[in-house]
Amino acid sequence: MSLLLGPMVQHIPGRKDLTDHSDAKTLMPKKTVYIPVFAGPVTQAEILVNEGDHVKVGTKLANTKSAFPVPIYSSVSGIYKGTVKRPHNSLKPQLHMVIDLDEIQESQQAFPPLDWHSASHEEMVEFTKNTGIIGQGGAGFPTYVKYQNVEKIDTLVINAVECEPYITADYKCIMDSVETFIHGVRILQKMAEVQTVKIGVKVSHPDLIDYIKQEITRENAAGIEVVGVPDVYPMGAERTLIRTLTKREYDRLPGECGVIVNNAETAILIARAFEKGEALSKKYVTFSGEGLKYPVNVTVPVGMVVSEIIEQLGGYIEKVETLKLIAGGPMMGKAMVSDQISIDRAMNAITVLKNENYEEMTCMRCGRCTAHCPMGLQPVRISNAVKANDAVEMEKRGAMLCIECGLCTYVCPSHIQVTENVRKAKRTLQMKAKRK
Structure with a gap:
């Protein structure tokens, strides 16, 4: 942590007026949902249903396998078609459970409610x-x-x-x-x-x-x-x-x-x-940004594909060469290479922006990234360690403490991708820890 702490925060134009004054739209897939098994470090699950089974909204589909297991419930009713690997907002293909929707969309109570007033x-x-x-x-x-x-x-x-x-x-x-x-x-x-x-x-x-x-x-x-x-x-x-x-x-x-x-x-x-006794089935998700024709909040089933949601909302803006689709917001979200990702249980936003690239310049040593880091780190030192492939320095500078808020990149007058370099440092240290 830096000995001389700066403001550690920054006012950023919110652009929330694009979506906060209109009602949320309720959307449904035309045919299929792809429910991600992935949740944080969890990539595997014990599947509790068989291919061809009819499931309802609230049917327990799987139990994740991890130190902190959690069940996964169906967000729609229809026929379970098995699993498939698909693009995911983790930036790696992940296992998804596939369900073809029926016309009824029948729900069941996922579990008995609990009287929390008297429960221990x-x-x-x-x-x-x-x-x-x-x-x-x-x-x-x-x-x-x-x-x-x-x-x-x-x-x-x-x-x-x-x-x-x-x-x-x-x-x-x-x-x-x-x-x-x-x-x-x-x-x-x-x-x-x-x-x-x-x-x-x-x-x-x-x-x-x-x-x-x-x-x-x-x-x-x-x-x-x-x-x-x-x-x-x-x-x-x-x-x-x-x-x-x-x-x-x-x-x-x-x-x-x-x-x-x-x-x-x-x-x-x-x-x-x-x-x-309701399980998580639908999500409020903000679809916003200057790259969309009609920014709005939506409520959609977990597993609905982003491309289908955007199509139902009117599509992307036209006459723009390239757009950037981000899972999350523009600061902490991750740029996706495909709009075929599905809405997962923790996703709250899809942001689509015009793709503007700025030429990176030499570091001015202004210290703004350090002054604004909410964790009190020195991001440019970590970034330099990445460029030097110095894992010892990455660890010494506390790369793993970074919350990837993106503020260091935002305030950098040299347009250096500081946050991305710190992410690389974290991946380097994680791989190093796995080899031990």
């Missing part, structure tokens, strides 16, 4: 494990894991900041389901065994702040408060948000300073699971 902590954690809910902030970490040991936890933070430009999916899903949202926050509050809950929302969304406050008052939800946070990036990063709301720091994980952080949509999914 252990019962709530086990129930959450069986729901298959993973974090909706993008990382896809299984939600139940954060609550297994809450002995040192005293604060729950709900991340409704949505600091990435263009993305408004969290904003829309809360505005559409604020009562469910607060129910989910109360359930997570009990599971965390805390009195203090802070919901972080950008001050640039005063309507959302007021809406949540009204629902907290109506529900008489003790200990829960909504806090307006500065309109800067990356305010939605766990470390930055915790620093702003609690003035605390930690080494590796938020639990070290007594905090659990969950995304806003995660709270909504938790409420629907506990109160209705």
Whole structure:
């Protein structure tokens, strides 16, 4: 970490006006969904259905194989056709479960609801494990894991900041389901065994702040408060948000300073699971950017192909040589080589931009990347270590701590792809660790 810390944040034009004033559109595939098995490090699963089986919305399809296993449920009803490897937003082909839709679209209760008012902590954690809910902030970490040991936890933070430009999916899903949202926050509050809950929302969304406050008052939800946070990036990063709301720091994980952080949509999914026995089947996803004719939020089944969604929304803009399709937002998202990827359980945005390439210049040694890094790293030193193929220096400079927020690249006056170089450093260190 740098000894001289700068602002560690930056205001970035949000462009959220492209999508936050229109209603979300509900779309369905014409024929097929491809549900990714991949979730974070998980690439394998025990498939629980056979080819030719009829499944419903809510049918358990598989259990992932990992240290933190979670089940996967069907997002549609139809005929299970087996598995296939397809393009994925991880940038590697991944296993997908294929379902051809039927006309009925019949649903079933995925699991019996649980009365969270009377349930014990252990019962709530086990129930959450069986729901298959993973974090909706993008990382896809299984939600139940954060609550297994809450002995040192005293604060729950709900991340409704949505600091990435263009993305408004969290904003829309809360505005559409604020009562469910607060129910989910109360359930997570009990599971965390805390009195203090802070919901972080950008001050640039005063309507959302007021809406949540009204629902907290109506529900008489003790200990829960909504806090307006500065309109800067990356305010939605766990470390930055915790620093702003609690003035605390930690080494590796938020639990070290007594905090659990969950995304806003995660709270909504938790409420629907506990109160209705619903599994994650549909996703709010922001489709935005100057490369689309009609930017808008959509609700779509998990596994719907991005190209089909864009086609139903009116397609790409015309008379542009090249476009850049990003899974996520323009800062932390990853540029895709194909629009044949499917919506997975943790995806919240697809951003399509005009492809503008800037010529990279020599580093000016201005220090802006270091001053703005929310982790207090020296990204240019890591970037230089990559160019020198010096893995020892990469590790020494803390490359693995990088959250890949993209701010170092954004503020670089020389247009150096600093973030991408740090990503390369992380991949180098991961491969080195595997060889040991």
